[in-house]
Amino acid sequence: MVIGQALNRVDGPLKVAGRATYAYEHWDDGPPLYGFIVGATIGIGRITRIDTSRAERSPGVQLVMTHHDAPAQGSPDLSIPFEYWRAYPVLSSPDVHHYGEPVALVVATTFEQARAAAALVDLEYAGGSGSYDFAACVDQAYAPDNLIFGILPTDTAVGDLDAGFDSAPVRIDERYTTPYELSQPMEPHACLVVPDGEDLIVYVSTQIVDAARASIASTLRIDPERIHIITPYVGGGFGSKLRIHSETILAVFAARALRRPVKLALTRQQIFHLTGVRPTSSQRVRLGAQRDGRLVAIAHEVTMHTNRHSEYIEPTATTTRGLYAAPHRLTRTWLTPLDLPRGEDVRAPGEAPGLLAVESAMDELAHAVGMDPVELRIRNEPTVDPERGVPFSDRHLVDCLREGARRFDWERRPATPASVREGQWLVGYGMAAAIRGHFQAPTTGRVRLAADGTAAVQSDMTDIGTGTYTILTQVAADGLGLPPGRVRVELGRSEYPVSMGSGGSWGAANSSTAVHRACEALREKLVTTARNDARSALHGLDPAGAEFSGGRVSIGGVSEALSEIVARNHPEGVEAEGETLAMTDDPNYRDYALHTYGAHFAEVGVDADTAEIRLRRMLGVFSVGRVLNAKTARSQLIGGMIWGLGAALEEEAVVDPRSGAFVNRDLAQYMVPVHADAVEVDAVVLDGFDDKANVLGAKGLGELGICGAGAAVANAVFNATGVRVRDFPITLEKVLPGLPPMED
Amino acid sequence: MSGSDSGATWAASSGLAGGTSTEVERGRDEFVALSAITLNVNGRRLRLEVDTRTSLLDALREHLRLTGTKKGCDHGQCGACTVLLNGRRIYSCLALAVMHEDDEIVTIEGLGEPGDLHPVQAAFVECDGFQCGYCTPGQICSAVGMLAEAAAGWPSHVTADVSSPRIALSGAEIRERMSGNICRCAAYPNIVAAIRIVSEGGPA
Numbered sequence A: 001m002v003i004g005q006a007l008n009r010v011d012g013p014l015k016v017a018g019r020a021t022y023a024y025e026h027w028d029d030g031p032p033l034y035g036f037i038v039g040a041t042i043g044i045g046r047i048t049r050i051d052t053s054r055a056e057r058s059p060g061v062q063l064v065m066t067h068h069d070a071p072a073q074g075s076p077d078l079s080i081p082f083e084y085w086r087a088y089p090v091l092s093s094p095d096v097h098h099y100g101e102p103v104a105l106v107v108a109t110t111f112e113q114a115r116a117a118a119a120l121v122d123l124e125y126a127g128g129s130g131s132y133d134f135a136a137c138v139d140q141a142y143a144p145d146n147l148i149f150g151i152l153p154t155d156t157a158v159g160d161l162d163a164g165f166d167s168a169p170v171r172i173d174e175r176y177t178t179p180y181e182l183s184q185p186m187e188p189h190a191c192l193v194v195p196d197g198e199d200l201i202v203y204v205s206t207q208i209v210d211a212a213r214a215s216i217a218s219t220l221r222i223d224p225e226r227i228h229i230i231t232p233y234v235g236g237g238f239g240s241k242l243r244i245h246s247e248t249i250l251a252v253f254a255a256r257a258l259r260r261p262v263k264l265a266l267t268r269q270q271i272f273h274l275t276g277v278r279p280t281s282s283q284r285v286r287l288g289a290q291r292d293g294r295l296v297a298i299a300h301e302v303t304m305h306t307n308r309h310s311e312y313i314e315p316t317a318t319t320t321r322g323l324y325a326a327p328h329r330l331t332r333t334w335l336t337p338l339d340l341p342r343g344e345d346v347r348a349p350g351e352a353p354g355l356l357a358v359e360s361a362m363d364e365l366a367h368a369v370g371m372d373p374v375e376l377r378i379r380n381e382p383t384v385d386p387e388r389g390v391p392f393s394d395r396h397l398v399d400c401l402r403e404g405a406r407r408f409d410w411e412r413r414p415a416t417p418a419s420v421r422e423g424q425w426l427v428g429y430g431m432a433a434a435i436r437g438h439f440q441a442p443t444t445g446r447v448r449l450a451a452d453g454t455a456a457v458q459s460d461m462t463d464i465g466t467g468t469y470t471i472l473t474q475v476a477a478d479g480l481g482l483p484p485g486r487v488r489v490e491l492g493r494s495e496y497p498v499s500m501g502s503g504g505s506w507g508a509a510n511s512s513t514a515v516h517r518a519c520e521a522l523r524e525k526l527v528t529t530a531r532n533d534a535r536s537a538l539h540g541l542d543p544a545g546a547e548f549s550g551g552r553v554s555i556g557g558v559s560e561a562l563s564e565i566v567a568r569n570h571p572e573g574v575e576a577e578g579e580t581l582a583m584t585d586d587p588n589y590r591d592y593a594l595h596t597y598g599a600h601f602a603e604v605g606v607d608a609d610t611a612e613i614r615l616r617r618m619l620g621v622f623s624v625g626r627v628l629n630a631k632t633a634r635s636q637l638i639g640g641m642i643w644g645l646g647a648a649l650e651e652e653a654v655v656d657p658r659s660g661a662f663v664n665r666d667l668a669q670y671m672v673p674v675h676a677d678a679v680e681v682d683a684v685v686l687d688g689f690d691d692k693a694n695v696l697g698a699k700g701l702g703e704l705g706i707c708g709a710g711a712a713v714a715n716a717v718f719n720a721t722g723v724r725v726r727d728f729p730i731t732l733e734k735v736l737p738g739l740p741p742m743e744d
Numbered sequence B: 001m002s003g004s005d006s007g008a009t010w011a012a013s014s015g016l017a018g019g020t021s022t023e024v025e026r027g028r029d030e031f032v033a034l035s036a037i038t039l040n041v042n043g044r045r046l047r048l049e050v051d052t053r054t055s056l057l058d059a060l061r062e063h064l065r066l067t068g069t070k071k072g073c074d075h076g077q078c079g080a081c082t083v084l085l086n087g088r089r090i091y092s093c094l095a096l097a098v099m100h101e102d103d104e105i106v107t108i109e110g111l112g113e114p115g116d117l118h119p120v121q122a123a124f125v126e127c128d129g130f131q132c133g134y135c136t137p138g139q140i141c142s143a144v145g146m147l148a149e150a151a152a153g154w155p156s157h158v159t160a161d162v163s164s165p166r167i168a169l170s171g172a173e174i175r176e177r178m179s180g181n182i183c184r185c186a187a188y189p190n191i192v193a194a195i196r197i198v199s200e201g202g203p204a
């Protein structure tokens, strides 16, 4: 079995040698022109005058485009459930909907010229009065009519929450707030567009090729077949590249207008306003429990911001639906419209902010009833999905909790908060549970066997750092009985079979299942061919017992090389396709609740004088069904855990209440974890196989690591200091006033 | 047209860098101030003409097409653009190309190539010290520069005894010294593991 092994990334040598080419880096089509976006400097209002003459006279400038001369564009079709496939109009009117929105595009011979000329576009605005302050506008929240992502209800209720909560002897009723956060992948959002006759070749940094193609085509109102997406390597996405944004649409406009290759990357500052943001949230969590910790009521009510013109509902309250047993339950989702950049998916949309709140509240309950937080969770483990009543497919949350507690030496946790001091450091332990739904979407993969016995896997699937190239190599190697070195995986091109891309942690399972099925179909073809081929050693044999290994197929004691079968019968090669169903067509999604699970454990030190918080170590134990590659799986989980650390302690985009601009819009001021923060982080995955998920037993894990990780850190801060901060991130000034008095 | 005015201004400023400046007509009414410079990149002596505003990073990426060096922020805040300049690691986005006449630059492409990787590159593959790979060339160049700094006895913020001529590269030392290189995929633990393999002279 190659599946599951800790195979090194097959694209690793290219990446570490700087030979993997990202969107902005393709030179095959000759020197491109360079685009630069001019962004609005008001938060809401209307452009009253644009004078492009100075910019147009600036050296090297080839084009200055504004709403006056941008092409006519399609508008978003709201009936498409996932908005990534919808049109994305840019420069379509003089109206400004949020700070930084593109108001002009400058294209010049060089990057320096385009950037300089962009500063010469003269604009006047009539500013309106916008709503930018979430806290001040939270009373304007409304209950959205739409389903979340077209599938999930915004609100649910079981039993009688209020009665159940009121009757509970122990009650936690707290409000938690989480800030604006951004994906901020290291590769900026970038695009190179090459006109090719009436067609467009689009090198773009994107997570979903098919969505990029559809969005460009419906914006331009042209046939999607005219668009050719190429994206072999993507420098991270974390949700912000699920859809294409203005960089792509504007590069497309310019390339069509100038009939020249044009490339355009957002600046790091522009990324803050032009690629979507995780909405800020205010979350009320109510936990009503017996004195033994058993929950009788659990309610999670969430209000988040949405851009007024582009509704986005983050599935934050949904997180709580499958987590713990309790007879009386409620989840509710409200939106507060603001004139800020659009809400979009940021890694683990919903679970990341939702579990910060709920798993903090569980820690508060454990403290209130005087229980070990691990035991509290085990006590509230449900036997069936507590809302839907269906069985869980493969739930191992308790195993994760117990194994994590054992490995972390959880029993050494200080039972009393603020009771352990080592030198200047107050030391505390915290933990939290993790849960995330496992999703599935229609995906096709193709496997082609050549006459030399090598296989090529083709899919428009992307590898955004997730390890797709490597795991599909492993799946095809097992599927055809080939050594991994004889499998080549080709991804990220729109002429390949359509996948649902990388997002929602579903890419690995969707694509692996499709490729596995393609291999099955190909094996079938090969044995049938051999049986009917008089020149084959396998001629006339019953293919039922055929085995594929080492590049050969054997039946009984007789075997033949795959290359020989192919060379004789299909000198051009032979291929097959395989499919993964939509979850709505898969009865297992009706009959079972499919999730992934985990338990996080963190130890922090808090400086007794300054309240500086330092992670000391962190461990996550996870259950994800079967692991496709032990090495890349662990990397994904560790990465997610460090995101959780960032959410707990660092990340926060701060809004200027006068303009709606994110004032800290760069990587020096929007703090993300760096090496020095990520101390001793490790992840362990339990052996498993979820036979309800798919034929390979595998579930997604790209987002699971972040789920609950921040709460474990927050709970450790409480354990260290006795200070409970409910307004994330937990920064020094929020902890300092509550610290024990300084010693003389 | 106004283009020639600004061209003259750039020509004057590029003179400060010691390069030769030319004003090149490029059709329409464009005048571009270019400076001819020579860079030694990965052991090759290369002449190029750059806009005086061109960063060393863009000279590498857009002129020499050495796109292994990445642009993450263009503002000295992420480390993706790290290269070795005369043996020391720098952010190439914070340097103008015209400032580096005759300097020796090593980029990720000069450290090794697939099939013949530098020990740090090989250790990154083995330890999975990356995911998307975009910060990776910068991390690797930074690690190579950092190992040389430590070998030369340079202390860091977390060095307990700054007078000691020998630096023991603990996990804390490596993390501190590598904190100028952001990895949003957060491959940090694996990057540190890769660097430790090399610094401890283990298999790479």
Ligand code: FES
Pocket: B070, B071, B072, B073, B074, B075, B076, B077, B078, B079, B080, B081, B082, B091, B092, B093, B094
């Ligand atoms: S690109 Fe130079 S530090 Fe970010």
Ligand code: FES
Pocket: A186, A235, A236, A465, B129, B130, B131, B132, B133, B134, B135, B136, B182, B183, B184, B185, B186, B187
């Ligand atoms: S590997 Fe993706 S940013 Fe470091």
